[in-house]
Structures are given as C-alpha cells and as structure tokens.
Amino acid sequence: KTEIIYMKNSFHGRSTGALAVTGQPKYQKPFEPLMKNVTECNFNDVKDLKAKVSEKTAAIILEPIQGESGLESATPEFMEAIKKLSEKYNTLVIFDEIQCGMGRTGKLFAYENFDLVPDIVTIAKSLGGGVPIGACLTKGKANDVLVPGDHGSTYGGNPLVCAVANAVLHELIDNKLIEKNVVEKGQYSVEKLEKLKGKFDFIEEIRGKGLLLGIKFDEKKVLAKDVVLKALENGLLLVGAGNNVVRFFPPFNVTNDEIDKAVSILEKVFEKISF
Ligand SMILES: Cc1ncc(COP(=O)(O)O)c(C=O)c1O
Structure with a gap:
C-alpha cells in the first residue's frame, strides 16, 4: 500500500x-x-x-x-x-x-x-x-x-x-480540569457569544465544542482579519481561521471574569466594525 x-x-x-x-x-x-x-x-x-x-x-x-x-x-x-x-x-x-x-x-x-x-x-x-x-x-x-x-x-x-x-x-x-473547567467554561462562553450573535446580524454562527470555539461571520459584511486586528488593539489576542471565522480558544484555566472581559472587548469591536 x-x-x-x-x-x-x-x-x-x-x-x-x-x-x-x-x-x-x-x-x-x-x-x-x-x-x-x-x-x-x-x-x-x-x-x-x-x-x-x-x-x-x-x-x-x-x-x-x-x-x-x-x-x-x-x-x-x-x-x-x-x-x-x-x-x-x-x-x-x-x-x-x-x-x-x-x-x-x-x-x-x-x-x-x-x-x-x-x-x-x-x-x-x-x-x-x-x-x-x-x-x-x-x-x-x-x-x-x-x-x-x-x-x-x-x-x-x-x-x-x-x-x-x-x-x-x-x-x-x-485533577479533572477538563470536566471542571473546559466543559463548564465552554458552555459559559457559548452563552455569552450567543448573546453577541443575537445583537449583531453579521454573526452567522457560534461553532465548536468545549473551549474550541469559533465565531463565524457573514464574509460579505465582516472579515476575520479585521476583527483580530481590532481586538488586538483593545487588548484581546485572537486568531482567525479562514476568511470568516475567528477562533475563541481561551486557556483551560480561564475564569468567568476573564471570559466576560473578552466578550465585552469583542462587543466593543463589533459595535465599531458593523455598518
Ligand atoms: C491540526 C494541526 N496540525 C498540525 C499543526 C502543526 O503543528 P507543528 O507546528 O507542531 O508542526 C497545527 C498547527 O497549527 C495544527 O493546527
């Protein structure tokens, strides 16, 4: 073979x-x-x-x-x-x-x-x-x-x-970090990101599992690279995946407060980027 x-x-x-x-x-x-x-x-x-x-x-x-x-x-x-x-x-x-x-x-x-x-x-x-x-x-x-x-x-x-x-x-x-934190904080992140999806119509989907999450955009309206750049300017390090997905991959020991902070930076970025 x-x-x-x-x-x-x-x-x-x-x-x-x-x-x-x-x-x-x-x-x-x-x-x-x-x-x-x-x-x-x-x-x-x-x-x-x-x-x-x-x-x-x-x-x-x-x-x-x-x-x-x-x-x-x-x-x-x-x-x-x-x-x-x-x-x-x-x-x-x-x-x-x-x-x-x-x-x-x-x-x-x-x-x-x-x-x-x-x-x-x-x-x-x-x-x-x-x-x-x-x-x-x-x-x-x-x-x-x-x-x-x-x-x-x-x-x-x-x-x-x-x-x-x-x-x-x-x-x-x-020490069961996966069950304790990845699963739980993944669900918490999805809840928060879904709220952003409800607010901004250029977000098509929140996808992924656990803390392997992605925000998919309508690429006619928003490009992943612009979100990554603007987020970085506001202190949040993200990475794109293809043209229209931004990965949301926090570390496994992330806290709810840190997720809240990241999501609020994203919200600020989306408010400026949308048209
Ligand atoms: C799925 C997958 N395979 C392979 C690699 C490459 O790994 P390495 O840089 O350790 O060779 C990456 C890196 O991003 C990856 O995401």
Whole structure:
C-alpha cells in the first residue's frame, strides 16, 4: 500500500511530509516538489471518499475538527464511511489532534466525540500547556510501524518538557480540569457569544465544542482579519481561521471574569466594525 488520502482545506504542519497532505496550495507551493502518492478528498464528501479509497490506500489522515480552515467538524456520516472503508481495505486511520486534542473539545481526545478510534493520533499544543512538545500515539496494527530507534530528534523526549507534559496531564486527568473547567467554561462562553450573535446580524454562527470555539461571520459584511486586528488593539489576542471565522480558544484555566472581559472587548469591536 503506497497511497495516503488527505482532506481538502486541512492543515497538518510545515515539514515536507505534513505539507504533502495539507490540502491548501498556498502552504504547499513554496516547498514543492512534495511527497507523491497522496490524494486529496473533499472533507465530509462520502461519495468522493468512496471513489478515492482503494486497495492501494495505506492511510487516511484528517483533523476530526479542521482547525485552520474554520472549525469544520467531520460529520457522523463521513466518520462512518471512513470506519467502513478502512476496515474493508485494511487502511490506517490517522487523526491529527494537534489543535483539537488534549481536552480542547471537552474530552481528552477529540475522537471521543465520534464513533471511531483511530490507529494513530498526533497530539501537541495543549499537551504542553505552553511548552513545545508533540507526540504520536499508535494502537493495534500501527504499533509495529515505528519501533524505538526508527525516529528521533535533538530534543525529542527531553526530560524538561516531558515533566511539564506530565504535570499538564495530571491537571487534565487526575485533577479533572477538563470536566471542571473546559466543559463548564465552554458552555459559559457559548452563552455569552450567543448573546453577541443575537445583537449583531453579521454573526452567522457560534461553532465548536468545549473551549474550541469559533465565531463565524457573514464574509460579505465582516472579515476575520479585521476583527483580530481590532481586538488586538483593545487588548484581546485572537486568531482567525479562514476568511470568516475567528477562533475563541481561551486557556483551560480561564475564569468567568476573564471570559466576560473578552466578550465585552469583542462587543466593543463589533459595535465599531458593523455598518
Ligand atoms: C491540526 C494541526 N496540525 C498540525 C499543526 C502543526 O503543528 P507543528 O507546528 O507542531 O508542526 C497545527 C498547527 O497549527 C495544527 O493546527
């Protein structure tokens, strides 16, 4: 099996391997030529997936919730099709949970929101709570693909960041930070953001799960980059996702007061930006 199927509008990083399966030409172009034997599939398009997965498919890689391109979640039908096709063709399923994993959706792993356990999961960001660490988890038939010594990097597995990641996991799992804070503060944030949606007609949707939230705008009226810029001028650091979504990703230990403050800055920004 030689082929990897990846999703349109995905983002997996900027090393050449990750770029080859990143479905956004603007990131790929400067680094071409990239790895071959990769095929793009339209995200959430079951028909397209069925047409592309075959005996040749070694792996299907996706973000269960696409981060960079606007917090688009895989549909249950699409996940079901991935599950069935991967069983039929003995294909590995890889979830990139670098952005949506490690508690961000209100569950430790984002795949827990779906009826599918992937063979490989990549994790990073929230695993380190601010320090740089990434990891690749495997199960079952993926366990033997990489064995100790196959892969390494200068700082890979260094004791300093591993100690921090252990401390983060202790907070997330043993001290129940996910249940206590991510879920609760996620709901609180959605309540507040929904009020803004009621007030400003250019807000189309509040989307996401847990503290992986996004505000989607009518892009004919408001662009994400303008909101990000104005919010920054007012002391609130946000990040866009695509043209028309602004990500609302507070840290997991955020308080209600801090959410109130962020939402009131957003309100001020929206009052000025609307026309
Ligand atoms: C889903 C996803 N995958 C991969 C990456 C890239 O991670 P890294 O910069 O650690 O290679 C990111 C970074 O934003 C991401 O959001």
